[in-house]
Amino acid sequence: MMSELVLGIGSAIWLGVLTSISPCPLATNIAAISFIGRRIDNPRAAVATGLLYALGRTVAYTVLAALLVSSLLSAPLVSHFLQKNMNKILGPLMILVGMLFVGLIEFNVRGSGIAARLGKRVESWGIWSGLALGVVFAMSFCPGSAALFFGSLIPLALKSESAFLLPTVYGVGTALPVLGFAILIVVSTNAVGRAYDRITQFEWWARRITGVLFIGIGVYFCLAFIFRVL
Numbered sequence: 001m002m003s004e005l006v007l008g009i010g011s012a013i014w015l016g017v018l019t020s021i022s023p024c025p026l027a028t029n030i031a032a033i034s035f036i037g038r039r040i041d042n043p044r045a046a047v048a049t050g051l052l053y054a055l056g057r058t059v060a061y062t063v064l065a066a067l068l069v070s071s072l073l074s075a076p077l078v079s080h081f082l083q084k085n086m087n088k089i090l091g092p093l094m095i096l097v098g099m100l101f102v103g104l105i106e107f108n109v110r111g112s113g114i115a116a117r118l119g120k121r122v123e124s125w126g127i128w129s130g131l132a133l134g135v136v137f138a139m140s141f142c143p144g145s146a147a148l149f150f151g152s153l154i155p156l157a158l159k160s161e162s163a164f165l166l167p168t169v170y171g172v173g174t175a176l177p178v179l180g181f182a183i184l185i186v187v188s189t190n191a192v193g194r195a196y197d198r199i200t201q202f203e204w205w206a207r208r209i210t211g212v213l214f215i216g217i218g219v220y221f222c223l224a225f226i227f228r229v230l
Contacts, residue, residue, distance in 0.1 A: 008156060012166040015152050016061075016173020018210060021203040024142035029178050032133050049130035050182025054175030056134020058168060061149070064139070065167030069157045086159050087225040094218030097151040100143070101211025138174065152214075 019025055032053050073079050082089075099105045141149065149170075157166045177199065184195055224230040 004160070008160045008162065008166055009169050011156060012153060012169040013173040014210075015148050015156075016170040017176060018203075018206060019145050019148045019170075020174040020177045021199050022144040022148070022207065023203075025137075025145045025174070026199075026203070028137040028140055029181075032130075032137060032178055045127055046182055046185050049127045050179050052127060052130035053134040053182075054172070054179045056131040056136075057138040057175040057178075058134075058171030060135045060138035061153075061171035061174065062164065062167045065149070065153060065157060065170070066163045068154055069163040069167070072158060073161060073163065082158055086155070087221055090155055090159070091218050091221030091226055093151055093155060094214045094221065096218075097147050098211040098214030098216075098218060100147050101207045101214060103208075103211075134175070138171075 020029060072082065096105070153167065153170050157163065160166060181195065220230070
């Protein structure tokens with residue numbers, strides 16, 4: 001039981017980091033970093049804004065996931081159905097999400113425009129604007145982040161019956177890269193540019209490796225729980 005919990009926590013934080021560095025969410029995070037970067041003359045304010053941004057993302061994802069998971073688990077019929085069929089559902093779902101990660105399925109939808117416009121309206125709030133930006137940007141789902149959140153985190157939380165722990169860990173994972181950039185801004189603006197380049201390269205490989213793993217695990221779940229040949 002403890003090993004399953006540790007695996008779930010590790011998976012949740014990895015999914016969170018992958019969400020944050022995926023192309024569409026990364027665009028909103030760049031906007032957040034740009035906002036934080038305007039406070040380069042005040043290192044404490046930059047770090048404080050980054051921390052509040054991280055908190056905003058964590059709270060937004062935790063509340064949304066907790067509401068969804070709690071609602072589904074509290075409904076007797078739904079809860080019974082999920083307990084009986086969750087492994088059967090996970091197989092095809094993980095294959096679809098994995099295909100999206102490796103590029104076999106593509107959606108040409110951009111979800112950062114609204115978030116960017118809303119972000120500009122909270123600039124006058126001081127460091128507390130970081131909290132607002134975190135909430136707004138977290139809720140600006142695009143295909144990649146939606147697949148990770150609704151297609152990966154929510155099923156994982158349902159399977160583990162974890163309405164708060166795993167969503168919170170996921171939220172922290174999505175905030176870690178931005179928090180790291182906030183600290184880099186204080187150290188050196190050049191370091192931010194180098195970090196972006198490395199993260200872009202890392203994301204390309206990480207997304208595809210994760211996609212292959214998802215497809216492999218999804219095939220196993222289908223063979224084991226749907227076709228029962230394993």
